[in-house]
Amino acid sequence: MKSEGAIRHKIKQVRFRYLKRFIQESLDRKPENCAHNAPLDGSGDEAVRVCFAQIDPVSRRGVVCDDRFGGCDRASACAMFTPARTKSDVKAAFYADLDGMTFPEIAYNYPDMAALLWVLADEGVDVPPPDPHEFDLSDPVPPAPQDAHPPAEDAATVPATVVTVFDDPQPQPEPPIRQPSFIDRLMGRVPS
Numbered sequence: 001m002k003s004e005g006a007i008r009h010k011i012k013q014v015r016f017r018y019l020k021r022f023i024q025e026s027l028d029r030k031p032e033n034c035a036h037n038a039p040l041d042g043s044g045d046e047a048v049r050v051c052f053a054q055i056d057p058v059s060r061r062g063v064v065c066d067d068r069f070g071g072c073d074r075a076s077a078c079a080m081f082t083p084a085r086t087k088s089d090v091k092a093a094f095y096a097d098l099d100g101m102t103f104p105e106i107a108y109n110y111p112d113m114a115a116l117l118w119v120l121a122d123e124g125v126d127v128p129p130p131d132p133h134e135f136d137l138s139d140p141v142p143p144a145p146q147d148a149h150p151p152a153e154d155a156a157t158v159p160a161t162v163v164t165v166f167d168d169p170q171p172q173p174e175p176p177i178r179q180p181s182f183i184d185r186l187m188g189r190v191p192s
Helices: 004-027 071-077 087-099 103-109 111-122 153-157 182-187
Strands: 037-040 048-056 061-064 161-164
Touching (some): 004 111, 103 111
Antiparallel strands (some): 048 061
């Protein structure tokens, strides 16, 4: 059997791999990652994402920037693309979500990390809480320059879909307060 130190090291590696993937997905030039993009309820089953930076104030018409309607091509070539969150915000959200998860949620979202946590918990070893500064890099990743993504020839063939915007998007409700996490219970920070 592996030593406790080797298992803890592997947990850190796995957690870093998930963090890296989460940061990459959250900072990609996609419609849902742009600060100007928001869902707008339509008549269909799903809301349609609209670019609010390109709304004509007189006619109240905007451009649809949704994955289902060529939004990825538009977002990658858009000069007005602005990331909705910074790298540090994304990292903090990852650790907050991880810390607030119960063991079944960790097992569902991160099965390999849950297996390693289970091995440590089964041996009666205290599991350390995730350290949000554990993987800080000395040089932050710079944002992509505006000219790094010149309009592709294919993006020019994707027609811009125009919609009429009636109201500003509604604010999202606050998420419910979560119960203490599995990691908190293992560490003895809260009663089981």
